[in-house]
Amino acid sequence: MKTIAIVGTFDSKGEEFLFLKKEIEKNNIRTITIDIGIKGPAFFTPDIQAKEVAAYAGKDIDELLNQKKPALCMEAEAEGIQILMKKLVAEHRIDGMIGMGGGQGSSVLRCAVSVLPVGMPKMIVSTMAMAGGKLFPGVNDTYLINSIVDFAGLNDILVSVIENAAGAICGMVRQEKQPKMCKGPKIAASMFGKTTPCVEQVRKILEQDGYEFYPFHANGMGGQAMEDMITTGFFDGVADITTVELLQDLIIPGTGCSQRVEAAGKIGIPQIVVPGAMDNINVFDGMKNQFPGRRFKKHNAEIWTMRSNVEENCKVGKILADKLNLAKGKTVLMLPLRGLSMISGDGMELNDREADEALFRTLKENVSDKIEIVEIDAHINDPKFAEALCKQIENIVPKNRE
Amino acid sequence: MKTIAIVGTFDSKGEEFLFLKKEIEKNNIRTITIDIGIKGPAFFTPDIQAKEVAAYAGKDIDELLNQKKPALCMEAEAEGIQILMKKLVAEHRIDGMIGMGGGQGSSVLRCAVSVLPVGMPKMIVSTMAMAGGKLFPGVNDTYLINSIVDFAGLNDILVSVIENAAGAICGMVRQEKQPKMCKGPKIAASMFGKTTPCVEQVRKILEQDGYEFYPFHANGMGGQAMEDMITTGFFDGVADITTVELLQDLIIPGTGCSQRVEAAGKIGIPQIVVPGAMDNINVFDGMKNQFPGRRFKKHNAEIWTMRSNVEENCKVGKILADKLNLAKGKTVLMLPLRGLSMISGDGMELNDREADEALFRTLKENVSDKIEIVEIDAHINDPKFAEALCKQIENIVPKNRE
The missing domain is CATH 3.40.50.12030 (Uncharacterised protein family UPF0261, NC domain)
Structure with a gap:
């Protein structure tokens, strides 16, 4: 059974992420949900909490929050998510990744996809997607998907965007790949x-x-x-x-x-x-x-x-x-x-x-x-x-x- | 059975399109192949020829080619493809569309997706994708996918890009969609x-x-x-x-x-x-x-x-x-x-x-x-x-x- 990592702020966009998770799982594909939200409790219980993500970078989110340093919290998430994603790949625990986010979230997601191998399905659904390479440098084979509307509740447009994104990422991890053979330098x-x-x-x-x-x-x-x-x-x-x-x-x-x-x-x-x-x-x-x-x-x-x-x-x-x-x-x-x-x-x-x-x-x-x-x-x-x-x-x- | 329209220049990128077609069809999804190439014969027999596309706009490609007006040929393809795509949608003959192209091809593909309904899966694999909204205005819910390398033969990178794109577009048309209900204005x-x-x-x-x-x-x-x-x-x-x-x-x-x-x-x-x-x-x-x-x-x-x-x-x-x-x-x-x-x-x-x-x-x-x-x-x-x-x-x- 294939597994897709779902990454995002489950505090502010919890409803949208729960819907994404269900849409993926109905394809008979497993998910690992990873929260990077630091503004409040997650809308649903994630497999990996924002706290744990930061801990991979040796950072204590509660301490940073107490010091009222939200920028440092996001940095801790950005650093931690890279270590975590590398680990998940090395342990063959994921076959692809999908994230959704606005301005702030997208910058952490950018870090997450940057450590995934070329060819592994990866997708970011973002309000900023249409900025393309200007805002998402180095995400060579990441699917940058326009969320069209803002993440502020599940309306018909966002439902349609998430349904398609779920279908696309599942289709990608399902697609049978040719063995790549190195024929020469x-x-x-x-x-x-x-x-x-x-x-x-x-x-x-x-x-x-x-x-x-x-x-x-x-x-x-x-x-x-x-x-x-x-x-x-x-x-x-x-x-x-x-x-x-x-x-x-x-x-x-x-x-x-x-x-x-x-x-x-x-x-x-x-x-x-x-x-x-x-x-x-x-x-x-x-x-x-x-x-x-x-x-x-x-x-x-x-x-x-x-x-x-x-x-x-x-x-x-x-x-x-x-x-x-x-x-x-x-x-x-x-x-x-x-x-x-x-x-x-x-x-x-x-x-x-x-x-x-x-x-x-x-x-x-x-x-x-x-x-x-x-x-x-x-x-x-x-x-x-x-x-x-x-x-x-x-x-x-x-x-x-x- | 679902059907996906495949659009592009089958003269210069024929090998790549034939591979895309096979990758889609192995998902048990039908294809309609539409050629918009005007520089030479198609690499494989398309369902709809470039000539026929131009004819939808009332243009005669052979005549334009004889007059040595390649720019007018591309305009004829751009105009014709819009009429054709609208017709295919109206007759419920397609569930999605995928195109691949470089600079010139992408501009015709942009016209093709522009007439498809919001929510219908649509994808352009392009060397210019990372330009985002700057070069692809108005393609709201079109998946703009970076081809990474140029379309000049099937190397391992392009094979991987096309495999993923085929998986994604098939996954999108397959994904079961919620009925959208209009709850109010x-x-x-x-x-x-x-x-x-x-x-x-x-x-x-x-x-x-x-x-x-x-x-x-x-x-x-x-x-x-x-x-x-x-x-x-x-x-x-x-x-x-x-x-x-x-x-x-x-x-x-x-x-x-x-x-x-x-x-x-x-x-x-x-x-x-x-x-x-x-x-x-x-x-x-x-x-x-x-x-x-x-x-x-x-x-x-x-x-x-x-x-x-x-x-x-x-x-x-x-x-x-x-x-x-x-x-x-x-x-x-x-x-x-x-x-x-x-x-x-x-x-x-x-x-x-x-x-x-x-x-x-x-x-x-x-x-x-x-x-x-x-x-x-x-x-x-x-x-x-x-x-x-x-x-x-x-x-x-x-x-x-x-």
């Missing part, structure tokens, strides 16, 4: 429309060679997902072909991903890094007039491609170099000297050799000796570059390591 | 921490009176959800007690909701509108220095409450008045003259009578004659105000209308 790669020919070619070669290939879309969110997945230790190496999210975030903060090109270096797995697509960023139509005198190309109805200039490329080159220098593992910086994406290179619409060279120069001047630099006299989307890149991968992520 | 209400005493009191009175009460959290997303739900025709009236999202969005664009206080007026249901909590906005800690010389109060570790000033209140008063003047249904503007939220009023920390009065004055000067203005000499959180508000509700949303 796992390589993460970053891609974008404008570097797709390169990434597709790399994929073809590496898959033929017996590697497993995982492309992430460098749209700000995909890059963040890649960093998060790298951190879990899932990958054996990284082909970071499209690092444009750093440039995007530098020029228009919040639209790219400033945390890119960090995880591989931190956990010390080998990486190939290319300043791919660092010759342009996306600019929404409404923001175009904030960049007078710049070179643009229409991407679609809402988005313009803007050519990066010398100044921006020097800045982003320094940022990237600094990140590479922190890497603990083998790091190769590959420079496609004849152009960084589909929009720039000999004869291409937004070609700017001076800006490209400023980027290459800044990178070369700022990376430390332990970074290997490989310059290829080809455009990034030239098969020659992809072939050279795959040779490097084969060097630093040997196939027989598995 | 349905009232939507907007709430916020700082107006909670008022909203809770209103709730108590209205529920005793036989109304059904639906509180939405005015955090930018909740307000948008309320507007969307009002548009579906679900509610009989609105107690718009907390309109602060207009002020929030005016002062820091993108953090509130500029579309508020529109839907009820547009569809012509009766509404009570209060400028609740329009005496403050939330400011993230990092942005506080952008507002020198302003009055602040700490809300929590990350957020400050900032008092609104005369200038802002005049502006937002005009915005709100203009919206009310467009309302087609009965509209009552209620003004709690002694304060608009927990932070301002006699003896409260951020009290500012001058700013409050500027707001009241602007509203009164700018609303048209058909708007009824009711001034109450009480603070918004004084039970006296809640009681007066409920009397107005009972007037404009009679109980015997059901």
Whole structure:
């Protein structure tokens, strides 16, 4: 029989949680109810009390409450729930987790799901779900479900939301899963429309060679997902072909991903890094007039491609170099000297050799000796570059390591 | 036997969709496969071809392709899929829908789910899911699922994502639902921490009176959800007690909701509108220095409450008045003259009578004659105000209308 952990504040949202529990159990699935509410007694007797959750973190809730420190209480719950969830997973006592919460509760739930293995069904029903990755960073494969209405009594909308959520989490833990078989070393790669020919070619070669290939879309969110997945230790190496999210975030903060090109270096797995697509960023139509005198190309109805200039490329080159220098593992910086994406290179619409060279120069001047630099006299989307890149991968992520 | 519609580009993502179809069907659930791909032949024979989808909108895909107008093709698919989905729902041929897509595909999928009834299981697996409400407005109860990796072949991560998604959508359509019984007129209400005493009191009175009460959290997303739900025709009236999202969005664009206080007026249901909590906005800690010389109060570790000033209140008063003047249904503007939220009023920390009065004055000067203005000499959180508000509700949303 499968078991689902139910986590939340059973004091303020007790009625809703009791209904959720019944909806799950009618699928013939067991529940473990875990209270994280500190404002009053639970509406029903939980399997694990809020007090016990805090105790996992060595904290005494009653003492903190007596000191009138509600913020510290929530911190104790957040810390304790992580230890508890890890324990439940290690002891094979749960097959999935579901939580519901408003602003405060959601932040503890975020901690709870963060320690669950990738692939294990996990769900947060929240009034804040539509904020997406902005408020729920790092919850890669957590189902963020919009509660639509506030948790303030069971009305028809909330009943329907909870019924569906119960059905979904039960369906997920029930779904028979294929055994995942490791067929070869796992390589993460970053891609974008404008570097797709390169990434597709790399994929073809590496898959033929017996590697497993995982492309992430460098749209700000995909890059963040890649960093998060790298951190879990899932990958054996990284082909970071499209690092444009750093440039995007530098020029228009919040639209790219400033945390890119960090995880591989931190956990010390080998990486190939290319300043791919660092010759342009996306600019929404409404923001175009904030960049007078710049070179643009229409991407679609809402988005313009803007050519990066010398100044921006020097800045982003320094940022990237600094990140590479922190890497603990083998790091190769590959420079496609004849152009960084589909929009720039000999004869291409937004070609700017001076800006490209400023980027290459800044990178070369700022990376430390332990970074290997490989310059290829080809455009990034030239098969020659992809072939050279795959040779490097084969060097630093040997196939027989598995 | 239940049936799930599967929608997506079966040309570029055919392998992934075929796997999804099998994963759903192994739950003994039927599928209807609907292709919206226009770049090439489908990977497997769909139940409904992309050509047929466009034909529902009266468009000829082959002709558009010959004219080399891919953007128009996608528009034709977007238009056609809405007509098709409505038809499938009307004929009771589907119990839920699941789609998968990248950037382009997701925008067509967004159109598809937008016409499905609230409560019907619907899911979009997307590389863009973590953008949440920013990129997927109006998909209130759609499950936005992060694909984590790009759709470019079935690797272990994508297999796991699709297995879970198939399990979840099957579990949702399988879950036995309570019959929803209309117990009385349905009232939507907007709430916020700082107006909670008022909203809770209103709730108590209205529920005793036989109304059904639906509180939405005015955090930018909740307000948008309320507007969307009002548009579906679900509610009989609105107690718009907390309109602060207009002020929030005016002062820091993108953090509130500029579309508020529109839907009820547009569809012509009766509404009570209060400028609740329009005496403050939330400011993230990092942005506080952008507002020198302003009055602040700490809300929590990350957020400050900032008092609104005369200038802002005049502006937002005009915005709100203009919206009310467009309302087609009965509209009552209620003004709690002694304060608009927990932070301002006699003896409260951020009290500012001058700013409050500027707001009241602007509203009164700018609303048209058909708007009824009711001034109450009480603070918004004084039970006296809640009681007066409920009397107005009972007037404009009679109980015997059901």
